[in-house]
Amino acid sequence: MNIIKLARLAWRNLLRNGRRTLITLLVSSAGFAALAIVAGYMEFTFYGLQEMTICRGFTAGGGTGHLQIFRKEALDREERFPLEYGIGQNQTIQSEIEKEKNVLATIPRIEFNGLISNGEKSISFLGTGVVPEKEIKLIDYWNQTNKMTNSRRMDNSAYLNLAKGAPNGVLVGEEMAKALDAKVGTNLMLMSTTVDGAVNAVDVTVAGIARNPMKSIDRYYLVSHLETAQNLMFTDKVSKIVVVLNNTGNTQSAIPSISRRINGSGSSGSFSIVPWQSLAEYYYSVRDAYNIIFSFTGIIVVVIVFLSCANTMLMATMERVREIGTLKAIGISNSWISLMFLLEGFFIGLLSVAGGIVLKFLFSIIINNSGFRMPPPPGMTSSYLLNIFPAMEFLPWISLLVIASTTLSGLLALIKIRKISIVNSLSHV
Amino acid sequence: MKEPIIARLDGISRYYGSGAGQVNALENITLSFDKGAMTALAGPSGSGKSTLLHILGCIDKPDKGTVLIDGIDTTPLSLEQLSSLRLEKIGFVFQSFNLIPVLTAYENVELPLLFKELPKQLIAEKVQEVLAKVGLLERKNHYPRQLSGGQQQRVAIARALVGNPSMILADEPTANLDSNTGKSILDLLFSLNDRESITTVIASHDPAVLERVGKVVRIRDGRIFPD
Incomplete structure (x- = not known):
């Protein structure tokens, strides 16, 4: 058995388990999109603050x-x-x-x-x-x-x-x-x-x-x-x-x-x-404060994404207890089964990235054209139009995170299932 | 001339639970299975015949005693080694068929071979051959839900057969089938046993099975009882 053959098997499982795959994909794609939108908003905020510092400034002296x-x-x-x-x-x-x-x-x-x-x-x-x-x-x-x-x-x-x-x-x-x-x-x-x-x-x-x-x-x-x-x-x-x-x-x-x-x-x-950077004390103090807020928000979103993926993968995997028992009974080893699940999680991660990118840009277009205005930032006087930037430099990291989440959560689900004996899993309903 | 022994259970005991609630599912069972023979494990529900079959098929471990398959003592084997042993030497047929619902009949039968180092062409030939033997070649692209119970059990038999195992273990193979279909499944198992001399062990309490099998091992309360 080589890895390509196993990858084909894993891919086939995903395609044939359409409903299960779709639900997992929706959850993890939504997670990707949520993270990417937060990153896009963060980029917009920092960019806006930077250009505001340059063009208008936050002191009596005008833009830097x-x-x-x-x-x-x-x-x-x-x-x-x-x-x-x-x-x-x-x-x-x-x-x-x-x-x-x-x-x-x-x-x-x-x-x-x-x-x-x-x-x-x-x-x-x-x-x-x-x-x-x-x-x-x-x-x-x-x-x-x-x-x-x-x-x-x-x-x-x-x-x-x-x-x-x-x-x-x-x-x-x-x-x-x-x-x-x-x-x-x-x-x-x-x-x-x-x-x-x-x-x-x-x-x-x-x-x-x-x-x-x-x-x-x-x-x-x-x-x-x-x-x-x-x-x-x-x-x-x-x-x-x-x-x-x-x-x-x-x-x-x-x-x-x-x-x-x-x-x-x-x-x-x-x-x-x-x-301008050396003259932008306010910019850096706000940026530092925002970094803490965004990091905190980001961590919460990451945890939610991981838990959602883990929960969906666990539910999807629990439906397959009998299948796993059968595979083990006919002589397919735990390591092959684990690897197959790992690959399925990895493929779901890849598909989620593709789906997440589409969702992210779709929601960005909707938000950017909604005319939604954000309230003035602390100490400022005018509201501004909400805008989500592409945040391209964040996308590879978010992709890695989502792929790692789906792959790991698939494996975690399998570890839970592996504790069920072959005999019990054969009759699992 | 006596046939060589393909499997031997020696002093097998299996307990569930502990303390006062302990259930002795099997108690000191010693039994041999001759190569090419058809054996039935008979007994009422809860007698221990399925547990015995599971231990013989190395998907369950005894609390006491040793299991020898084709001369190999399975006691010290790791989980991975036991998997490998099952893949090479044992074919399973389950009461509920246990086919993978998202795979076609062909793919279900092909599955064990994918985990052996065999060329693609040979795998295809073997799968076609066993599907033809069980009379389902024309239905090879059907999914389990598109097949009748009897046809699903035939696919399960083909899957058990495809790796040329030393023995086939069938746990209540006719229990979920009507009497006619059950008979045809038994006919198939008997003809395979006759033609190819595959050691077959059937756990069943179906009289239709027991009256056709030469050697019947009767089990009650985890012990072997003479006829």
Whole structure:
């Protein structure tokens, strides 16, 4: 008896026991699909969080972009006064970076803070000075090249309003607007420290009320024109240059070539290039928390899949007690019978993988087209469309798991049956 | 000239349960089976004849005594070795036929041969040959549910016969059949015994069986009783 002959026998048994095979297949295929959908949702969540970090960010400073360029000292030393280590002649550097083939845009930003007042009440703000037309490029990246577009289109109207309100327009957070009783068109005053250490103020007009994804930041959220921020601080420097690439996957590979352009070929240059991952503290903390939740959910699903497979295989095998007794009585050894059951479980596993893939993609299509919206994640303000990603890299592992489950559970069922004596199993009904 | 012995049971005892509830299914049975002979184990239900047949067929082990099949002492054999012995030397015919329902008549008969190292062509020839012997060649592609009780028992006999065993053990082979069909099954077993000299042991309490068999071993309460 060779293994091919035994495999043929096992395959024949599966085909002939159609009802039994179908029930087992349905259970294990559903298990595969459940795991793959969890993996697809997990991938969607992590991808969404990653791209959200890049395009919009979870701080008052906006999206991290793919890379950020700083003066080296800005990262190594504490500034004695604002923008001591800011970047001068930023446009020359930006033009140089934009020559890189994977670079979609470069965005200069100033980070500043101070007080905002309506004449009666003053509250603190965390501001960012931006070029609205450039910031829109980051939103365009999300809307045009991003897999998340189906789930959620990003609105650029706030930046368009800011552009229209040049040069003294500002965007303020909803909570800040409430606190200052401000509406679009309300005149306010910004006060901050200049690079010389003096206090300066400029008049601004509310060009739009923006909604920061993080509720806690909304009360301090302010975006002004770069020029307004520079006027306020008496400087022509910027805090950093944000680089938008054509694909997040190109982040690491873009660093050396951009570094060559702005730092020259030597190892010591004036600028540091920081990838988004190093700026995404919130992303990693959420990812870590989600990893625990998904791992826990995954373990529960795996246990349910295994128990369901084991139970179905046991029921299917219990129906065959008499058959097993007969096989043993006519001289077929326990090891051949075990191997045959192992092969049957293995084939069921293979078929379940095929069935599970079909089920997974079928349910993904249904879910992705259902328009079902998920509630806002903790600390965020807007819901999003539920989406299940293909999660292709998880499929081989899930396949292995399901095949192992069906094969092992078939064997476990057989071990239970092997305890029944031949004489008793011959008369088993 | 006396025929050589194909199987011998020596001082066989078999108990079920323990303590006060212990049942002595067989008590100190010593018995020999001659090569090519037809023997009947007779007795009422619960007498121990099926237990004796199971022990003789090496699908049950005695609590005491030894079983010799074709000169081999089965006592020290492992489960795998006993399987191998059954595959090579013993053919079973059961009261309820015990055919595999999802296999055709041909496939049921073929099954024991698949576990022997035989070429495909030879397997096919042997299966066709035994199916022809039991008169079911035309029905070889039928599933058990498509066959009558008598036909199913013929398939079971073909399955027992296909491996050229040293002996065929039949446990109440006519019990689930009407008298005419039972008679035809007996005719088949007798003709195979006559033509091919296969040692046949039938456990039965059917008078129609007992009156045709030359050697009848009567068992009651686990002991052999003289005629």
